[in-house]
Structures are given as structure tokens and as C-alpha cells.
Amino acid sequence: MKVLVVEDDLATRKGLEESIRDFGFEPRSVGTCKEALKVLEEFDPKLLIVDIHLPDGDGIEVLRAAREKDPDREGVVITGQGSIDNAIEALRAGAFDYLLKPLRPAQLEVVFHRLADRRRLETEVETLRAELQETGRLGDLVGRSEPMTRIFEIIRRVARSNAPILITGASGTGKEVAARTIHRLSRRGGKPFVAFNCGAISPTLIESELFGHERGSFTGADKRRVGYFEEAMDGTLFLDEITEMGAELQVKLLRVLEDRTLRRVGGSSEIKVDVRLISATNREPREAIQEKKLREDLYYRLNVFPIALPLLTERRDDIPLLGEHFRKLIEEQERAGVTGWDPGAIELLNSYDWPGNVRELRNIVHRAYVMTEGKVIRADVVKSLLPRSGQSGRRKRPVSGKSAKASSPRASAARRK
Ligand SMILES: Nc1ncnc2c1ncn2[C@@H]1O[C@H](COP(=O)(O)OP(=O)(O)OP(=O)(O)O)[C@@H](O)[C@H]1O
Ligand SMILES: [Mg+2]
Secondary structure, X not given: OEEEEEOOOHHHHHHHHHHHHHOOOEEXXXXXXXXXXXXXXXXXXXXXXXEOEEOOEEHHHHHHHXXXXXXXXXXXXXXXXXXXXXXXXXXXXXXXEEEEOOOOHHHHHHHHHHHHHHHXXXXXXXXXXXXXXXXXXXXXXXXXXXXXHHHHHXXXXXXXXXXXXXXXXXXXXXXXXXXXXHHHHOOOOOOOEEEEEHHHOOHHHHHHHHHEEOOOOOOOOOOXXXXXXXXXXXXXXXXXXXHHOOHHHHHHHHHHHHHOEEOOXXXXXXXXXXXXXXXXXXXXXXXXXXXXXXXXXXXXXXXXXXEXXXXXXXXXXXXXXXXXXXXXHHHHHHOOOOOEEOHXXXXXXXXXXXXXXHHHHHHHHHHHHHHOOOOEEOHHXXXXXXXXXXXXXXXXXXXXXXXXXXXXXXXXXXXXO
């Protein structure tokens, strides 16, 4: 990246050039506005670091002019202590950040890292948006149906915020994939994503798994252990099956969300946590509250942006797309040369009930792939794999609200894995 420094103090200029080079960028420096404007065309910097007070004018004006020509240019302003008004004006002029004099290399490092993060995110979001339009796919989430398009829109919006998210949906509807996609699209995308299933571990151990413990805090705690919250630092923590967490622990979780600090089990100091929380449940939250499986106050805290994933039968338009998506993925792994579908096979997929939703579809496609001899997946192969109910096509369209309920949350709330 090309970086132009506009600064009249020669020592500062040289120091900056050196640090910029150390970061692997290409520096150029000038001492006046006039020179800066001249160099702009020919050097074409992507980043400008400008001093405010220059012999022949105001560095912010240089920045303004540079960004007018190319709005993708970023600016950082150098300002003396106590002239915070200038800094504010600089930010208004589109500066990305400001550096306080005297400059220290560490300051610059922070700015460069932030800049890199932002660039990464912008490119990522752009790539994904293009991909979505072309292939009906956002991150690992595939879908073109109306309900999925709406969910993609919500996901893009919430990814930018830091608010906690609650994802609901029956088993296999893609809650974890959605959580990962949100993480990837967020500013935290380059930081850890930690998934924790509250249903997979005994309730008495959840607290120390999540928050960590100090040595000797309970029998068997022979070492200090950092919890998942701390492992997810600066990133995202995905708490699956949140209703499996005991009520007492739900209170503690709520407190961590409010205070942004936690205490390890048996620990006395407060640890600051910067973690985005995404939780999920395959139960109806309202019912879970009534059954005292989910605390209402926690629910409200988590449910700032609810995301309710539809059953696969509520978005049948996506079945062929998903089927083909999985066939391709499997072909990439197995390389058996299975390159397509018999139309009758897709029709069978379309008319089946999919109680296990996308996960079940994926499994069926995988099995059909393995059983296929030849280039296309045939209808009779698919037919032999689908459980009875979907075979004859007699239960063709179970899309009413009622049947959606019958196959949703509670039936599958039993622990998996
Ligand atoms: N929209 C989607 N696009 C592509 N793949 C999907 C989609 N939804 C789900 N999948 C796939 O289906 C499988 C199940 O998804 P996931 O584990 O996210 O479901 P879940 O809602 O968390 O289920 P459970 O409640 O059982 O934990 C995964 O293999 C995932 O890759
Ligand atoms: Mg899951």
C-alpha cells in the first residue's frame, strides 16, 4: 500500500517513513500542501498521514481534496495534544483516525491494524455480496427462497453490530452455519469463533467450562483453566442449546453481558471480556420461558435481533439448490465423477417432508452420491433412501403452520451427539 506523509517537521517525517516501511508499505513524504497536491496524482497513495498545521495551509484540506478524487483513500491526521477540536474536524473530513504528537511507533501500529481489519471486512462483505447474487449463497448459507433472502438481509445487518443474537429453529435448519456466517461478516471475523453446546455437558460443569476456574476451586480442579468466554476474546462465542443451562447460570451469563466482565470459578478478580454472544435453541423460546427452562430477563437481553430459521419445508424452493450445493461439495471430496441429477430424483427430494431439515438433506445426498454408479443421481436411488412417508408423494405439501409446529422444536429437543 502506498502511504503519503504530509508533515513539515523533517525528523517526524523520517520517523514515519521508517515505520511505514517496517510495516511493509511504500512511503513518500512531503512538507507542504502544495507539494502534496502535486504528488497526489502521480504517486496515487491509498493512505494519507497529514499534519494539520503546515507552512502553507491546513493538512485537512489536502485530505479532503485527496478523498474527493478517490473516496477509497483513507486519511490519518497528526495533531498536537490539546487540539481535540482539530481532530474532530479531521474525522468529519473523512479521516480514519488521528495520531497525537509526540508520535510513537506503537500508535501507528494500532492504526495500521485497524485499517487492515476494516479493509479485510469491506472486501469480505463485497465478495460475499457478489457471491450471494450470483449463486444464492451467503458464506456457507445457501438459499434463494423468500424466507432465506430475508434472513440474509438480517444477517448482513446484525453482523455489523455487537448486539447479542438469538437464533431459533428446528434441528438441522442451519443455526450453527448462520452463527458462523454472522461471525465471518463481522468486524470480529479474523478473531476466534468458539462454539459451545450447553446440552452436551453436565449442568454442574458448564460454569467452569464457560468462565474458567482457578486452581483448587473445586475437587478435581488441579490446574487453572481459561473458560470458553476468554478463549473467544475479541471474537464470537456461540452458545448452542442455551435452554440447557441452569437458571442460576443464566443469571450469571446475564451479568457478564451487562457488565462485560467475568469472574472465574473460585477467582476473585474481575476479567474484562469483549466477546460477541450468539446463542441458539431449537425450542420455542416462549414455551421454554413458561417451562422455566429459559429466564425471561436473559431472553430479552439475547433477543435484540431474533433470527428464526425456517423449516426446510417452508422453503422448498431451496431444495434443488441445496441438493446441488451438497452434491458439488461431496464431488469435491470424493471425486467419483457424479456430476448431476436425474430430474425425477430432484422431484422426489422436493416432495419429501424433511423432519431433519437441511442436515437430513445433506445426509441423503451424500448417501445417494455414494450409491450412484454413473454420472447422475437417479430417482430410484433417492427413492430407496427416503423413509416411507415421502416416497409416494401422497404427503406432498405439509407447509401449513400446524405441520410446521408438529415437526419443530420439542420433538428434537432431546440431546444429540
Ligand atoms: N442454509 C444452508 N446452506 C447450506 N448448508 C446448510 C444450511 N443450513 C444447514 N446447512 C447444513 O446442514 C447441516 C446442519 O446445520 P447446523 O448444524 O447449522 O444445524 P443446527 O440448526 O445447528 O441443528 P441442531 O439444532 O441439530 O444443532 C450442516 O451440515 C450445514 O452445513
Ligand atoms: Mg447446532
